[in-house]
Amino acid sequence: MEETNVAIQVHGLRKSYKEAQVLKGVDFAVRRGEIFALLGSNGAGKTTIVRILSTLLKPDDGMARVNGFDVRSQPEKVRESISLTGQFAAVDEILTGRENLIMIAKLRRVKNAGKVADDLLQRFGLADAAKRRVATYSGGMRRRLDIAMSLIGGAPVLFLDEPTTGLDPEGRIEVWQVIQNLANSGVTVFLTTQYLDEAEKLADRIAILHDGVIIVSGTLEDLRKLLPPAKVEYVERQPTLEEIFLAIIGSDKAGSDKVSSDKVGSEKEAQR
Amino acid sequence: MNTHFFSDTSVMLGRTMRHITRSPDTIITTTIMPIAFMLLFVYVFGGAIQTGSKNYVNYLLPGILLITIASGISYTAYRLFLDLQSGIFDRYNSMPIARSSALWGHVLTSVVANGISVIVVILVALLMGFRSSAGPLAWLEVAGILLVFTLALTWLAVIPGLTAKSVDGAAAFAYPLIFLPFISSAFVPTSTMPGPVRAFAENQPVTSIVNTIRALFEQQPVGSDIWVALAWCGGLLVIAFVFAMAAYRRKIA
Numbered sequence: 001m002e003e004t005n006v007a008i009q010v011h012g013l014r015k016s017y018k019e020a021q022v023l024k025g026v027d028f029a030v031r032r033g034e035i036f037a038l039l040g041s042n043g044a045g046k047t048t049i050v051r052i053l054s055t056l057l058k059p060d061d062g063m064a065r066v067n068g069f070d071v072r073s074q075p076e077k078v079r080e081s082i083s084l085t086g087q088f089a090a091v092d093e094i095l096t097g098r099e100n101l102i103m104i105a106k107l108r109r110v111k112n113a114g115k116v117a118d119d120l121l122q123r124f125g126l127a128d129a130a131k132r133r134v135a136t137y138s139g140g141m142r143r144r145l146d147i148a149m150s151l152i153g154g155a156p157v158l159f160l161d162e163p164t165t166g167l168d169p170e171g172r173i174e175v176w177q178v179i180q181n182l183a184n185s186g187v188t189v190f191l192t193t194q195y196l197d198e199a200e201k202l203a204d205r206i207a208i209l210h211d212g213v214i215i216v217s218g219t220l221e222d223l224r225k226l227l228p229p230a231k232v233e234y235v236e237r238q239p240t241l242e243e244i245f246l247a248i249i250g251s252d253k254a255g256s257d258k259v260s261s262d263k264v265g266s267e268k269e270a271q272r
Numbered sequence: 273m274n275t276h277f278f279s280d281t282s283v284m285l286g287r288t289m290r291h292i293t294r295s296p297d298t299i300i301t302t303t304i305m306p307i308a309f310m311l312l313f314v315y316v317f318g319g320a321i322q323t324g325s326k327n328y329v330n331y332l333l334p335g336i337l338l339i340t341i342a343s344g345i346s347y348t349a350y351r352l353f354l355d356l357q358s359g360i361f362d363r364y365n366s367m368p369i370a371r372s373s374a375l376w377g378h379v380l381t382s383v384v385a386n387g388i389s390v391i392v393v394i395l396v397a398l399l400m401g402f403r404s405s406a407g408p409l410a411w412l413e414v415a416g417i418l419l420v421f422t423l424a425l426t427w428l429a430v431i432p433g434l435t436a437k438s439v440d441g442a443a444a445f446a447y448p449l450i451f452l453p454f455i456s457s458a459f460v461p462t463s464t465m466p467g468p469v470r471a472f473a474e475n476q477p478v479t480s481i482v483n484t485i486r487a488l489f490e491q492q493p494v495g496s497d498i499w500v501a502l503a504w505c506g507g508l509l510v511i512a513f514v515f516a517m518a519a520y521r522r523k524i525a
Contacts, residue, residue, distance in 0.1 A: 054366040056524065076368060084366040090359040094291050106283045107369050109276070133294075149363070 006065075007032045007157050007188035008053065013062035015048055022048050024212030025062070030205075032156075035179065035189045037203035039196065044209045046192035047087060050161045053190070054084045067157055083150035087161045089142040090149075093135040097126050097145050100134060101152065108153035120148040124178070140171030147178055157188045164198060169242050170249075176202060277370040284377025291351065292385050298347050302389045305450075306340040307396050313459060314400055321460055329402040333394070334485035335458020338478060339450055340393050341386050341422050345429040346446030348382040352433030353442035356523070365524050375430065375520055382426040383419065390418060404489040414488050417498075420505040421481060425449065427512035434519045458482045477504035 008030035015023040022045040030036040040046045051057035053066055055075040064071045067081035092100050098117050105113035121127045124144040129137060134145065143163060150158060160179065164172040179202055183189050193199055199206050200220060207217035216223060239247075292298060310332060313321075318328040325331040355361050355374070364374045394402070406414075429446070436442035455469065456462070456478035462470050473479055480500040487494045 051362075054362075056362055056365055079366060079368040082366060084363060086359040086362050088359045090363040092287065092360060093358075094294050095287065099290070103283060103287055104363075104367075107280060107364070107367060109279075 005032050006030070007034075007067060008036075008190060009063070009065045010049070010053075011063045013049070013052065013064055014060045015045070015052065015057070016060055021212060023059075023062075026209070026212070026214055028207050028214050028217055030188060030190055032188050033183065033186050034204040035183045035191060035202050037199035037206045038190070038192045038209055039194070039199050039206060040192070040209035041194060045212060046209060047161055049209070050084070050086075050159050050190070050192060053078075054082055054159055055079055056084075081155055082157045082159060083153070083155040084159045085146050085150045085161065085163060087165065089139075089146040091134050091137075091142055091145050094133060096131050096133055097121060097137070097141075098130040100145060101149060104149045104152045110153055116152060120151065124148045125174075138171070139167050140174055143167060143171065143175055144178065147175070151182070155187075157190065158182065160189060160191045162192055162194065164193070164195065169245055172198075173246075277373055280369045280373035281376045281380070284373050285380045288351065288377050288381035289384060292381065299385060299389055299392070302344040302347065302385070303340060303392045303396075305343055306336045306393050309339060310336050310393070310397065310400065323461055327401060327403065329397055329400050330404070330489065331486065332459065333397050333402055334482040334489070335453040335456065335478070336393060336397070337390055337418060337485070338421065338453050338458070338481060340389050341418065341425060342446055342449040342452070344386040344389050345382055345422070345425045345449075346443045347385070348378055348426050349429040349433035349436070349442040349445065350439065351381075352378050352430060353436055353439060356434065361524070371524065372517075372520070375516075378433075379423070379426050379430065382429070383422055386422045386426075405491055406489050407491075410488040410491065413498075414485050417481060417484060417501060417505070420502065420509065424505045424509035424512060427509060427516050430516040431512065431519055434516065434523050452476065453478045453482070456482060477501070477508070480504060 006029050008028075010029070011027050013023050013026040014021075026045075026049065028036075028038075038046050038049065048057065052059050053064055053071060055071055055078050058072065066078045069077035069081065071078050092103070095103065098121060101117035101120055102113045105116050110116050118127075118130070121130045124147070126141060126145060126148070129141060134142060137145065147160070147163070163179070164175050167175065176198070179189055179191065183204075191199075191202065203220070205217065205219055206223060207214045209215075216226065310329070313332055314329055318332075321328065323331045352375075355378075361374060365371055428449075432442050432445045453459070455473050456476060457473065458478060462473045462479065465473055480497045481504070483497040484494050484501045486492075487497065
């Protein structure tokens with residue numbers, strides 16, 4: 001991989017909290033413009049990696065570069081290159097949605113903060129709720145506002161730490177659509193998740209963090225090759241509960257089909 | 273310090289000030305307790321307390337103002353704790369801004385909020401018969417002392433705000449501060465107290481601050497009390513600031 005095509009490079013990353021060794025030499029690289037999913041169980045250290053890459057935590061050892069800048073020696077440059085959407089929606093509940101966006105726009109010294117905020121509210125389907133306090137928003141709306149806040153300033157690298165945890169199925173699909181659109185516009189997305197279907201649907205490449213190291217990484221195809229080849233069996237195709245749920249409540253999210261058919265679809269029937 | 277420190281801090285100040293203007297209950301609850309003390313001491317105990325001053329409200333007000341500030345700063349610890357919990361600080365600290373601006377936003381908001389509370393309490397005191405012949409300069413000096421006192425206690429409040437494990441822990445540290453004025457010259461002259469209590473009362477910061485403000489209100493010479501008061505407040509401010517910043521650096525790497 002050429003240096004200029006690499007958005008994030010991590011080598012030999014180590015981090016311990018007191019006695020507990022969380023990261024024991026983590027290596028991976030993320031290409032520009034791809035969606036990279038870091039999978040792992042709760043407590044595997046996914047958030048620790050995100051916090052190190054977003055300069056909130058110092059590593060004990062190892063190298064980590066984001067957008068070509070070292071997280072330890074050039075943290076300011078790294079912060080200019082990234083946006084972080086943490087595990088819990090970091091929105092101000094007392095401010096309105098629009099005020100939250102304007103505040104971030106001012107801090108990022110974006111011109112026309114008001115217009116930037118209005119455009120994002122429109123784009124994320126929050127225009128009607130723009131003048132309401134965030135405390136009245138649903139979980140999905142908060143998440144969308146949270147991600148919208150992360151887009152201000154046009155950072156080339158976006159970190160999303162478990163972006164759909166705690167969302168209902170509709171909310172998840174909304175967020176998936178947003179992430180897909182972002183990647184299409186050229187933003188590098190570093191995503192952590194504990195939902196395997198999320199990684200399967202969204203990610204260009206996947207890495208699995210287990211016991212402090214990356215045990216496998218590659219495209220979904222690469223990972224499939226690690227197991228014995230798929231054998232074709234004919235099974236009756238039952239709708240998933242998600243499909244039933246969305247059909248019954250009459251979700252009009254047209255894009256939901258687009259996202260789910262993008263990467264899965266044909267594999268559904270062929271089970272191992 | 274980053275070149276954007278002032279603009280970033282003003283954005284942060286605007287944010288936390290909105291929190292106060294949109295939930296004025298934080299100012300109301302801050303002023304209720306000192307006003308209740310004032311009513312209790314003036315109309316219930318006051319008749320039996322011999323202070324040598326004809327007007328007990330005049331005698332009482334300086335100590336009440338300190339109680340007002342001590343109860344007000346516990347909200348700073350509370351708001352700071354919630355910001356850390358909610359992940360909002362993580363967002364700020366991963367952005368290219370002056371990192372200390374988020375903290376300064378809270379500190380300046382505390383100064384403004386306490387200023388409003390102090391004015392409310394003084395207005396109530398005026399209704400209850402507080403009168404002062406002090407001129408603008410004396411009032412300015414009172415305001416200056418209260419400002420340094422507020423800043424010192426606010427930076428002290430930042431420490432539990434950053435390090436507390438629970439909301440209750442973040443706010444509870446203020447209680448000893450609220451009760452410190454009771455063992456001082458705020459309510460009764462220290463000369464009526466038994467030896468060891470009197471020794472403590474006369475040598476703790478509240479007495480010198482109360483005596484200074486009282487003297488300024490009564491247009492009496494302040495003597496050395498003002499320097500003792502400023503030394504206490506200034507010293508506490510420096511120490512609290514150093515520890516708060518150290519706690520902040522530990523917290524955000």
